[in-house]
Amino acid sequence: MHYAPIHRLLGLLGLLGVAQPGLAQDNLLRDLEQQTTDSLQRQPVAATFKGTRVVNGHSVETPGAGTLIFLISHRFGTLNSGAYNFFGLDQATIRLGLEYGLTDRLTVGVGRSSLEKTFDGFLKYRALRQSTGRAASPVSVTLLSATALTSLRYADEGFDHSFPRRLTYTWQALVARKINSSLSLQLSPTVVHRNLVDAEADDNDVYALGFAGRQKLTKRLAFTLEYYYRLPNSRASGLRDALAAGIDIETGGHVFQLHVTNSKGMIEPLFVPRTSGDFFKGDIYFGFNVARNFTLQPADSFR
Structure with a gap:
């Protein structure tokens, strides 16, 4: 019991x-x-490029909603300008720019270049983002529309230099894919329209195909390469395709981009149709981009 x-x-x-x-x-x-x-579940692919610029040209990246980017772009003179000009360091061209994320997809930007005293503005829309998972997208697509105005004073040579004639327009479709955690590639079909050209024989419309790549070297270093090929009907004599190579350095809220290029201009109307330097004969401009991000509004305020 x-x-x-x-x-x-x-x-x-x-x-x-x-x-x-x-x-x-x-x-x-x-x-x-x-x-x-x-x-x-569908997951977006992040950081195809680390900045909104590859070197001279735009990347598919856009700042987040409420984020302001202050961008300083700088070019010295050519390396083959000789010791008298300290191999280009005595000369300088600069562009100051602001880019603001209205949303995660839509960006507005403005800038001012010392070259030809040029003002520029653009809208950038992230139409498609590379993703993984269900209904994945293999590429990112960003659309760009930009306008530039030169305020340079011209000598009175009988040409019409009125406000409309000083304007140029740029349209781009930026298509990129992050191949793996280290390598990203981008293709950039580009059209530049100029209301006023340098010579009578020059075309007002210039068509180009941009190629860009980023190879990550370490956690904070990456090698970048950029090339804009002008299509056969847009190859004015005496001008060359824009070529650039650089190193990206990430330091917290800053991204430093050190590079060499044969182009003095830092916006599409100045470097796509008007690059005259021969990269392989020493017409090389050393320069840098410095980008600083500021969060003006928390992301929750956009929901």
């Missing part, structure tokens, strides 16, 4: 032992199902 409670206790433990494997199996199946569901 005294052993009945013990028998009951042993029976209860036996039932628990039988039920425990079934419970563990249910938990395992639930975890596997959750992992499968998570893997099928």
Whole structure:
């Protein structure tokens, strides 16, 4: 009689032992199902490029909503200008720019270049973002529309230099893919329209195809390359395709871009149709871009 409670206790433990494997199996199946569901969810690919510029040209990247980027772009003179000009360091061209994310997709930007005293503005829209998972997108696509105005004073040579004639327009479709965690590639079909050209034989419309790449070297260093090929009907004599190579350095809220290029201009109307330097004969401008990000509004305020 005294052993009945013990028998009951042993029976209860036996039932628990039988039920425990079934419970563990249910938990395992639930975890596997959750992992499968998570893997099928669409996930955007981040940091195809680390800045909104590759070197001279735009990248597919846009600042987040409420983020302001202050961009300083600088070019020295050519390396083959000789010791008298300290191999180009005595000369300088600069552009100051601001870029603001109205949303995560839409950016507005303005800038001013010392070259030809040029003002520029642009709208940049992230139409498609590379992603993984269900209904994944293999590439990112960003659309760019820009306008520039030269305020340079011209000598009175009988030409019409009125306000409309000083305007240029640029349209681009930036298509990029992050191949893996280290390599990103971009293709940039480009059209530049100029209301006023340098010579009568020059075309007002210039068509080009931009190629760009970024190869990550370390956690904070990356090599970048950029080339704009002018299509056969846009190859004015005496001018060359824009070529640039550089190193990106990430330091917290800053991105430093050190580079060499055969182009003195730092916006599309100045470097796509008007690059005259021969990179392989020493017409190389050393320069840098410095970008600083400021969060003006928290992301929650845009939801």
